[in-house]
Amino acid sequence: MTGTGSAAAVAEQFRFFAAEVVGSRRLGPTMVRIALGGAGLDGFASGGRDQSFSLFLPHPGQEEPVLPVEAGADWFAGWRALDESVRAVMRSYTVRSQRRLPDGGTELDVDFALHGDTGPASRWAARAEPGDRVLLLGPAVEDNRSVGFRPPAGTRTVLLVADETALPAAAAILEWLPADVTVQAFLQVPHAEDIQDLPTRAVGETRWLVGTDLLVGAVRAATLPGDDDGGDKEGGVKDGGDARQARDEVYAWLAGEAGTVRALRRHLVGERGLDRRRIEFSGYWRRGASEEDLRSEALAAHGSGATEGA
Ligand SMILES: Cc1cc2nc3c(=O)[nH]c(=O)nc-3n(C[C@H](O)[C@H](O)[C@H](O)COP(=O)(O)OP(=O)(O)OC[C@H]3O[C@@H](n4cnc5c(N)ncnc54)[C@H](O)[C@@H]3O)c2cc1C
Incomplete structure (x- = not known):
């Protein structure tokens, strides 16, 4: 994730919010949209884009997640000290959208990819009720x-792969x-019925790939700004300053x-x-490993497994 500010400033960027499910809607075979609301969400301030949270x-069988919120900055050590079967399940998700309500309150939509009952978050989302x-x-x-999508000034083409x-x-x-960038999006979903209508002001193309393990092949075959259209996609940038400049105006997420x-x-x-500084990348999950395994x-490796400003 891209850093903004000193450690103290970062700590001030995040806090705990209590919320409850206020609605749930299937978007397709794989995705379920859970709406979260309640007075405890007041003050939540999504930055949009790929805003994530824990x-x-x-x-x-538990009424609510068990977490030593009262421990303040030490919550993570307190959470880890609790028995795994008791302490809250901690997972990373994205704010799909935030709504301001007429009464001053706020609601969030969070879209969960369901992958069966092996993952506690997937299991929870499939059964969530108001x-x-x-x-x-x-x-x-x-x-x-926790907003990672930050295209540098001068970006003309955004490559999105998800x-x-x-x-x-x-x-x-x-x-x-904005309307003045071109977007090339490669979006993979397990089923054709998972395809969504995605509004954007940007011009360009969204390619839906239905199945698994299709993203690398699709990007390999894609023509990027700076490519010789008829040429070898793996040959790097075609000769010439204009081509190099076109490539340097690409930002990939x-x-x-x-x-x-x-x-x-x-x-x-x-x-x-592509210049590595123009690529924002994030492993959202790893085949065969739970988020718990990744945190361990x-x-x-680094002595810290806490997320979101902890
Ligand atoms: C910054 C960030 C933002 C994220 N935002 C979202 C989001 O908005 N929506 C969303 O759905 N996910 C999102 N994820 C991914 C999500 O956190 C993981 O998929 C997570 O592992 C789900 O937790 P779980 O309890 O269901 O499964 P876990 O207990 O973590 O994993 C159990 C098993 O399921 C496998 N697994 C995990 N996810 C999948 C999957 N999707 N398909 C197949 N197998 C899987 C694991 O490899 C493991 O073997 C995000 C991750 C990050 C890091």
Whole structure:
């Protein structure tokens, strides 16, 4: 995620919000949209685009998620010290949209990709009902470091590549884009009925890929600004200053399964000559590993597994 500010400023960007489910709607075979609301959400300030937050869920049979919110900055150590079967399930999700209500309150839509009952978040989302209680660690200011999509000045083409877990972020990015950029979006969903209508002011093309493991092949075959249209896509930028400039006006945002994202980034930097500083990438999940496993890995490697400003 892109950083904005010192450690103290970052800590001020996030806080806990209590919320409850106020609605649930299936968008297709894979996606369910959960609306969250309640007075506890007052002050939540989504920055739009790929705004993410940490979601804390109860285990089956619990009334509410168990989390030592009162521990303040030490909440993460307190949470880790609790038994795994008791402490809240902690997962990362994206704000698909935030609504301001006439009474001054606010509601969030969060789109969950369902992948069966192996994941507690997927399991929860499939059964969520109005009144179900959750906690969020999310933004208290719109300009916060959990917004990663930040195209540099001079960007003319945005390349968006996402699987179904990153579809909510890609959709919100498309909504946010101004009319003077061109977008090339590659969006993968498991079923044709998962395809959504995604409004944007940007010109360009959205390509839907139905199935799994299709994103790398599609991007490899794509013509990017600076390519010789009839030429070899893996030959990097075609000769000439104009082509280089066109390539340098591309900004790529890649999110989804971690192995796929890694392969996409390697291709774009190594074979297509994109400047690595013009690529924002994020593994949203990894095949065969729960978010819990990924957090343990991060803790072992860096001593920190907390998310969202903790
Ligand atoms: C910044 C960020 C934003 C995200 N935003 C969203 C969002 O808005 N919507 C959304 O749906 N997801 C989003 N994700 C991804 C989501 O956090 C993961 O898919 C998460 O693993 C789901 O938790 P779980 O409890 O269902 O499964 P886990 O307990 O974490 O995993 C259980 C098993 O399921 C597998 N698995 C996890 N996700 C999938 C999947 N989608 N398809 C197939 N197998 C899977 C894992 O590899 C593991 O084997 C986001 C992730 C990040 C990092």
